Amino acid sequence: MLNIKNLHASVGGEEILKGINLEIKAGEIHAIMGPNGSGKSTLSQVLAGSETFEVTEGEVTFNGENLLDLKTEERAREGVFLAFQYPVEIPGVSNLQFLRTAVNSMRGHRGEPEMNAAEFMKHAREVSMQVDLDPAFLKRGVNEGFSGGEKKRNEILQALLLQPKLAILDETDSGLDIDALHVVSDGVNALRAKDRAILMVTHYQRLLNHIVPDYVHVLADGKIVKSGGRELAYELEERGYGWLNVKDKEATAS
Amino acid sequence: MKSAPTLSRVFLEPAGNYLPGPLLELRKQKGTALVDMPLPTRKTENWKYSVRHLKLSDELAVALPSLGKEGTSLSMAGYRVVFRNGVMVPEASDFPDFNGIRIQRFCDLDDQDAAALAERLDNTLDSQTVQMARLNSARFEDGLFIQLDKEAVLDQPLFIIHEVTASSVGSAYPRIYVDAARHSQMTLVEEYMSSGSEPVMVNTVTEFFLAEGARITSVRLTLEGESVQHIGATGVRQATASRFESHCVGFGGPLRRHDLQVRLEGEGAECKLNGVVVTQGKQHYDNHTSIEHIAAHCDSEETYRNIAAGQSHAIFNGRIHIHQDAQKSNANMSNKNLLLSTGAEIDTKPELEIYADDVKCAHGATIGQLNKTSLFYLVSRGVGRREANTLLTIAFINELVEQIPVEAVREAVQLRLNDFFNQTFQEA
Numbered sequence: 102m103l104n105i106k107n108l109h110a111s112v113g114g115e116e117i118l119k120g121i122n123l124e125i126k127a128g129e130i131h132a133i134m135g136p137n138g139s140g141k142s143t144l145s146q147v148l149a150g151s152e153t154f155e156v157t158e159g160e161v162t163f164n165g166e167n168l169l170d171l172k173t174e175e176r177a178r179e180g181v182f183l184a185f186q187y188p189v190e191i192p193g194v195s196n197l198q199f200l201r202t203a204v205n206s207m208r209g210h211r212g213e214p215e216m217n218a219a220e221f222m223k224h225a226r227e228v229s230m231q232v233d234l235d236p237a238f239l240k241r242g243v244n245e246g247f248s249g250g251e252k253k254r255n256e257i258l259q260a261l262l263l264q265p266k267l268a269i270l271d272e273t274d275s276g277l278d279i280d281a282l283h284v285v286s287d288g289v290n291a292l293r294a295k296d297r298a299i300l301m302v303t304h305y306q307r308l309l310n311h312i313v314p315d316y317v318h319v320l321a322d323g324k325i326v327k328s329g330g331r332e333l334a335y336e337l338e339e340r341g342y343g344w345l346n347v348k349d350k351e352a353t354a355s
Numbered sequence: 356m357k358s359a360p361t362l363s364r365v366f367l368e369p370a371g372n373y374l375p376g377p378l379l380e381l382r383k384q385k386g387t388a389l390v391d392m393p394l395p396t397r398k399t400e401n402w403k404y405s406v407r408h409l410k411l412s413d414e415l416a417v418a419l420p421s422l423g424k425e426g427t428s429l430s431m432a433g434y435r436v437v438f439r440n441g442v443m444v445p446e447a448s449d450f451p452d453f454n455g456i457r458i459q460r461f462c463d464l465d466d467q468d469a470a471a472l473a474e475r476l477d478n479t480l481d482s483q484t485v486q487m488a489r490l491n492s493a494r495f496e497d498g499l500f501i502q503l504d505k506e507a508v509l510d511q512p513l514f515i516i517h518e519v520t521a522s523s524v525g526s527a528y529p530r531i532y533v534d535a536a537r538h539s540q541m542t543l544v545e546e547y548m549s550s551g552s553e554p555v556m557v558n559t560v561t562e563f564f565l566a567e568g569a570r571i572t573s574v575r576l577t578l579e580g581e582s583v584q585h586i587g588a589t590g591v592r593q594a595t596a597s598r599f600e601s602h603c604v605g606f607g608g609p610l611r612r613h614d615l616q617v618r619l620e621g622e623g624a625e626c627k628l629n630g631v632v633v634t635q636g637k638q639h640y641d642n643h644t645s646i647e648h649i650a651a652h653c654d655s656e657e658t659y660r661n662i663a664a665g666q667s668h669a670i671f672n673g674r675i676h677i678h679q680d681a682q683k684s685n686a687n688m689s690n691k692n693l694l695l696s697t698g699a700e701i702d703t704k705p706e707l708e709i710y711a712d713d714v715k716c717a718h719g720a721t722i723g724q725l726n727k728t729s730l731f732y733l734v735s736r737g738v739g740r741r742e743a744n745t746l747l748t749i750a751f752i753n754e755l756v757e758q759i760p761v762e763a764v765r766e767a768v769q770l771r772l773n774d775f776f777n778q779t780f781q782e783a
Binding site: 149176185188189191192199210 | 727728729731732733734735736737738739740742743746747749750751753754
């Protein structure tokens with residue numbers, strides 16, 4: 102489904118990704134772990150099409166198409182979804198209107214008829230209950246005044262509504278208490294499907310207790326330095342990143 | 356050295372002598388006072404950004420013909436008064452059948468009422484700062500004299516539709532005067548629109564007097580076409596515990612100028628001034644507001660938003676003057692601006708003069724572009740660029756549009772905004 106070859110990306114002339122190679126097949130769940138500053142979030146953003154980063158080398162194919170040639174919105178319509186580490190607050194745009202516009206853009210792209218307001222409202226209410234988000238949140242501004250946990254649940258709500266082929270979850274577990282973590286992981290597990298892949302980016306192993314990955318990769322200084330099965334996550338939990346001879350950039354800085 | 360340009364005398368030749376004697380006399384006096392009035396130049400502070408958009412050819416001085424009902428296209432229900440080219444059209448109007456409100460056109464006043472009105476006109480605006488709107492007093496051919504009785508509460512908004520027919524070159528000078536007695540209430544909607552494409556000028560003045568406890572909501576919507584220069588002024592005087600709420604929504608044109616001046620003269624008076632301006636192409640819009648806190652314990656709350664696209668030019672100048680005796684004044688002013696293109700220009704200037712020592716006064720002005728992070732978030736969900744830009748732009752003014760208490764106006768604004776978005780955002 103997703104094939105990343107020798108991907109290099111930089112921001113403001115500083116190279117962050119220094120040659121990523123990764124293949125993800127339909128039905129698989131991959132976890133990318135690594136110390137702060139290793140490039141995990143950059144990888145997520147580059148795949149989603151952020152203009153903040155410049156891809157300087159390498160290629161990414163998604164279901165045979167050159168992903169890097171597609172605009173952000175085209176990637177989304179082809180089925181790429183990024184659950185943001187820091188979901189954006191947009192006061193004045195109602196969550197419901199935003200979600201309906203997004204869902205109908207996707208449907209339009211697939212040649213399906215638009216959902217009318219009543220149909221969509223019913224559907225969105227059901228899904229918001231599924232992620233334990235009060236449907237009243239649908240009427241608020243996008244993420245406006247949401248707590249950290251509510252924002253993350255709103256991200257999962259969007260994934261469930263948009264039904265992507267590839268869901269990239271960027272630090273979706275950060276800032277969640279244990280109950281919220283359960284809700285979010287239940288939501289992600291509901292996304293598991295034979296024709297869908299999930300890429301989880303996380304600093305900690307705890308999310309992986311709830312969403313069990315097929316593969317774990319360690320990203321350090323812009324490269325994948327080790328890959329393995331789920332047992333690699335436990336090893337990292339026990340031994341940290343030190344034995345891989347990689348440094349936590351933030352930790353060293355502070 | 357070249358002498359400063361003055362107002363051409365052809366502008367001081369009023370047409371239409373249907374007004375009663377006292378108003379004709381007033382008009383003449385006001386005209387005499389404007390002989391050789393210097394026109395604003397780039398050095399005139401309150402016109403410096405707009406003077407390049409002001410095009411006063413002698414042809415514009417011609418009064419546009421009063422055309423009557425013919426061609427008016429209004430089928431709106433509710434209380435309405437239609438003005439065409441500055442003259443009221445009774446056949447197209449539908450007066451409130453309501454005890455407690457008197458609405459008279461200037462042309463119909465008897466000499467006694469006209470004399471009383473002549474005494475009261477031109478007492479709300481600072482003539483030094485609304486120099487161009489002074490022309491209205493020298494040229495009005497008709498007008499509306501609205502009197503609300505004590506404690507009368509008008510049950511529906513009163514619409515005043517100002518239509519101008521730009522099928523020949525000329526100008527029109529509509530005039531509104533509202534006298535709200537103690538504890539009376541009404542919502543007045545003024546809509547400015549035009550047909551035709553010849554150069555015309557609309558020069559309009561509306562005045563409000565609010566007695567103790569009166570509550571007036573004024574909605575002003577400027578939708579005139581691309582050949583219309585619009586110069587308008589609204590003057591408000593407020594007595595004790597009165598409340599004035601204003602919602603001004605304006606779409607740009609070759610010249611758009613509105614001066615809104617509020618005087619808080621009685622203790623506990625409050626005003627809320629909301630404004631939205633949207634410009635595109637080579638359009639212009641200039642809002643000048645002034646709030647005089649004269650009495651103590653008065654509140655003012657002002658929120659203006661400008662959106663400028665293309666090579667357009669929007670201006671906001673907000674003055675708050677807190678007089679020495681106006682202790683415990685509470686004044687808030689916010690002006691936020693959104694530039695949608697690199698060629699657009701926005702100028703904003705808050706002006707605060709505070710002479711009392713126990714007041715709360717806050718102001719803020721920002722100019723920015725659409726937030727890139729928000730845009731990325733929306734498009735990353737498959738929303739198209741054009742729709743994402745539209746959502747974010749609407750979000751910028753939505754709060755103010757939602758506050759307009761008249762649904763028909765909100766709908767008219769939405770429709771006009773759709774045109775704006777269609778012309779401004781192309782699918783990338």
